[in-house]
Amino acid sequence: SRIQETLKIVIVGHVDHGKSTLIGRLLADTASVPQDRISAVQRRCTEQGKEMEYAFLLDALEEEQSQGITIDTTRIQFHSEKRDYVIIDAPGHKEFLKNMISGASDADAAFLLIDAQEGVREQTRRHASILKLLGVRQVHVVINKMDLLDYDQESFDQIVTDCQAALANAGLVARSYIPIAAKFGENIVHRSSNLTWYAGLTIIDTMDALTIEHSSHDAPVRLPVQDVYKFDHRRIIAGRLESGTLKAGDEIVCWPQGTRTRIKTLESWNLSEPPIELVQGLSVGVTLEDPVFLERGTLITNSDAPPLVGTHLTANVYWLGRNPLVMDRRYTIKITTQETSCEVKTIHRVYDSGDLSVISVEGGVPANFVGEVTLEAKQPLAFDPFAGVPETGRFVLMDGYEVCGGGIITGLAGEQSTDD
């Protein structure tokens, strides 16, 4: 039976290591693109006296896009027999970090691609740091171009050992190491007869075996309140259910106050009958058993999985502002529908988003740099670590009316004042 949810995959790898070839192969070998497109690319390669380049399949799709047809190549879709996937692609570190941290996208799993002939290089270390910074939990390492090493097991084992050390340095552990030859479609969808010593899964089987950390039924309930309406003497709470499911009778808690009550009814504006259960991603209306205090910005959760609540939070911020992110200046922080003023309490570390090198914290966080910071909000906020609930684990920073940064929350900072 097919799994409903679309899994979001990110593939990181140095240029020329074979990322486009791997993606092209995934599209072709799962029959996610029509055969005539593949034939067209094949013809073009033959005309130019070249071998088939699966990487050109992406160029071909891009061309179509520029002609106003279909596909966004930064979100490449394909499917296995089991489920749908989207590969989130980014041309470089900067765009990647910016997209990920600023909330344009988030990945369920990452594949780190290494050229077998190159082995582990500085790039691999940087990619590991990026994945760590982003809190991607399911990381698999793919070692490509095994044909250039004559499919030699010992060479593969050596790269695995080197890579394990590099990842450990960044605080990461890969879940598996997969030897492939993307060019020949080996161990991507079809098993390789040249790599019989490899007992693990192919790329597609690895993907199919991935679990989404929270399927919607065991995910914590997160309903940020957008508005409260008076309607026929009833108070209807409106918002988008960012995570989890809700039914009438469910016990809930309203944060940051921590007031408990129950869902009385589910409301619907466009269905003739009220729904029995609300699932994540829906814009919803509910009424509550008790007349609790509630306004735009209140976070409704289930009672079993409370959020973090406080004024101090630790975060990784991707900065885009014209002026650097500095201490002693007030910004506006927005987490879903919550909004308050904040300032930077501490800048722990500043990374160049291009090469991940660490620079001095003295001048604050310049544009296109990433800061590991502690923020202090004027009012208590309710949130989650990004690694726990991504939807309520990210925020936007504004300088005046301008969005100037985005970030992911890593936790609640220790310096809570007692009167919070």
Ligand code: GDP
């Ligand atoms: P990208 O820059 O990471 O997207 O790399 P490409 O997919 O464009 O591949 C770079 C080059 O490596 C191309 O010439 C590919 O044909 C070649 N290549 C990709 N995979 C393999 C492989 O498994 N074996 C060999 N020998 N070459 C490969």
